[in-house]
Amino acid sequence: MHKAQHRFKERVREITSRNRGHKVQVVIGELDDYIRGWLIYYKLSSTYSAVLDLSQWVRRRVRLYYWKQWKQPRTRRRHLLALGINPNKVHMATRSRKGYWRMSQNEIVRIALNNRWLEEQGVPDMNAPAAIAALKTCEA
Numbered sequence: 001m002h003k004a005q006h007r008f009k010e011r012v013r014e015i016t017s018r019n020r021g022h023k024v025q026v027v028i029g030e031l032d033d034y035i036r037g038w039l040i041y042y043k044l045s046s047t048y049s050a051v052l053d054l055s056q057w058v059r060r061r062v063r064l065y066y067w068k069q070w071k072q073p074r075t076r077r078r079h080l081l082a083l084g085i086n087p088n089k090v091h092m093a094t095r096s097r098k099g100y101w102r103m104s105q106n107e108i109v110r111i112a113l114n115n116r117w118l119e120e121q122g123v124p125d126m127n128a129p130a131a132i133a134a135l136k137t138c139e140a
Helices: 003-015 024-042 048-069 073-082 087-094 107-112 115-121 129-139
Strands: none
Touching: 003 024, 003 048, 024 048, 024 115, 048 107, 048 115, 073 087, 073 107, 087 107
16 A cells, blocks of 8 residues: 555544544535545546545445444434335344444445445545546646
8 A cells, every 4th residue: 555545544534533523514524625635636646446445445434434423223223214224134233243344344334325325425436427527627
């Protein structure tokens, strides 16, 4: 991993720190600003596959942040049901003793907090055509 990618991950970890206590929308806004600036600065030196890997990692960090914010099993259940998850499967996720990072990759959580939903919440998609177009407009 390059130094730039390591620093990128460190900064995203700071922004999405689990004990920060900020509203999710504030964190997503801060994350969007940082990612947009990073993409503009490193657009030529980073390969597409590296950006794709970082994009997946960022989405997993945001899922982790949501899971941590929902803290109580009752709250997790309410949110998962509102996102359309089968009530029979919700219990398996809400009562799990697995850690936040592991749960952010859990199938039920990934289906509920899918990429489309995260994008609607404002999480930047680093490999989307819109992100590439935003980079081109920043150049002009």
